[in-house]
Amino acid sequence: MKLTILGCYAATPRTFTNPTSQVLEIKNRLFLIDCGEGTQVQLRKNKIRFSKINHIFISHLHGDHFFGLVGLVSTFTLLNRASDLHIYGPKGIKEIIMLQLKLSNSWTNYGLFFHELESRESETIYEDDKVIVKTIPLKHRVYTNGFLFQEKIGARKLNLNAVQNFEIDKCYFQKIKNGSDITQDDGTIINNEVLSFDPLPAMSYAFCSDTVYNESIVPIIKNVDILYHESTFLQTEETLAKKTLHSTAKEAATIAALASVKQLILGHYSTRYESIEKFREEAKTIFKDVLLADDGKNFEF
Amino acid sequence: MKLTILGCYAATPRTFTNPTSQVLEIKNRLFLIDCGEGTQVQLRKNKIRFSKINHIFISHLHGDHFFGLVGLVSTFTLLNRASDLHIYGPKGIKEIIMLQLKLSNSWTNYGLFFHELESRESETIYEDDKVIVKTIPLKHRVYTNGFLFQEKIGARKLNLNAVQNFEIDKCYFQKIKNGSDITQDDGTIINNEVLSFDPLPAMSYAFCSDTVYNESIVPIIKNVDILYHESTFLQTEETLAKKTLHSTAKEAATIAALASVKQLILGHYSTRYESIEKFREEAKTIFKDVLLADDGKNFEF
Structure with missing residues (x-):
């Protein structure tokens, strides 16, 4: 399992930081999670082959998580993509993309399939012989899902x-x-x-962004190998976190501890902080194995 | 008059090239022309103050000319913009932006005014005591306008x-x-x-992108000081230019000569060419004073 962080900062794209997007590779399948503005350039910079992306998961319809999607869908057309593309995201994502394709008179030359999500319960949204993907209902200012990627146990x-x-x-x-x-x-x-x-143990990865501190996700992500949990703020901004339905690093670590995950990756940092190291320091007071996401960083598990 | 090129390459954003966007400054007013994906980062890189942009002109609804608009509109909100923003563009632009603001439950905290264009004739779309802006109807695959910016004659x-x-x-x-x-x-x-x-002579700037070779714009842009005309291709790709309703460098130069403009700026280059110098060489066989746009380049007139 390989995770490439294309962007992990909150709010607006800046000269050296990008909004949320990441690529998860499991057994030679590539899953794109969220697609903020500039994602297609980040894919190029990180040398990820566009043609290998067949499934895109959008957590919620805040701009820093999907404004790059329509550009990527259009670029696939310009690159003469042939294979189908599947997009999983909140109800409304289809209307947003199709309206823009209609008005620009630029239909895709490949199959474009939307899987719109509305459920408030965890559900399986993707499954093949190697991988299963379930939603993790999150609490944010708009309808939001995290995603749980589970490898299936392979052959002996x-x-x-x-x-x-x-x-x-x-x-x-x-x-x-x-x-x-x-x-x-x-x-x-x-x-x-x-x-x-015995077969190799099946790995699991949970992506949880954006969300307020929410213990009800713990049973869904129990014992996952890797938890990516948003930490927009530090505890000094605890009140602001509550108000904007975001989490602090300490809260992310508390969820990691309650769910007994193996490793925690922090991300979705507010750009108000000079250094992201403070996020790790704060989380480590609660949970031992904390990693920091950063744009262009790779994790192999 | 000062022109800053934020992006001037055709089609998709790439690691080192950006889709169309430029800032025209006339007598301390800033006009943003087109807004491809990544424009807000280009504005930051070129140190242009977001708060000074009050008028945005969108030529047409192909993604490389407007996919950055919704992100910029949203960033203005996050930056606590107070002053009104006016957007001029083809009918449909309002629906595209408003649908995304609605679904993300992120309305602007400033006045957002759309001026949707439908006319096939040149019309005045903006006027104040210093500047007048008219449309230049262009021929492309979708409804497209260029924009003519004319300074008014100042006081003696x-x-x-x-x-x-x-x-x-x-x-x-x-x-x-x-x-x-x-x-x-x-x-x-x-x-x-x-x-x-006598007052300083009033300057004029015409932005013409995207368009096939089209002599009917000549009377509208006659004698302008600066003409920015797209040259997606070289003459070697003349057939492709005709087919996709784009222009070659030679055709852009022919329009410049017919309209007796003072200077021609070329842009909207296809990324198939290794060097943009060939565009200037080709145009110079027809018209003397040819400049090349490039991302981050400034022109002062």
């Missing part, structure tokens, strides 16, 4: 020495990977555990 | 030596600037030409 790994020793034919390998025992010609049964190893 | 300049010699009281100075003769106490009339100089 073949124990090459064991299958050689037992002289097992290749045609049984897939069966073994799927967990079956093998019956030999003399009737002896070889247990699967002898012939294979 | 006081001849300080002469008014001192004739011991003329200060209270007559405005009258002299307005062109009146002065009658002295003994009845002698002093002609205005003795007491004042």
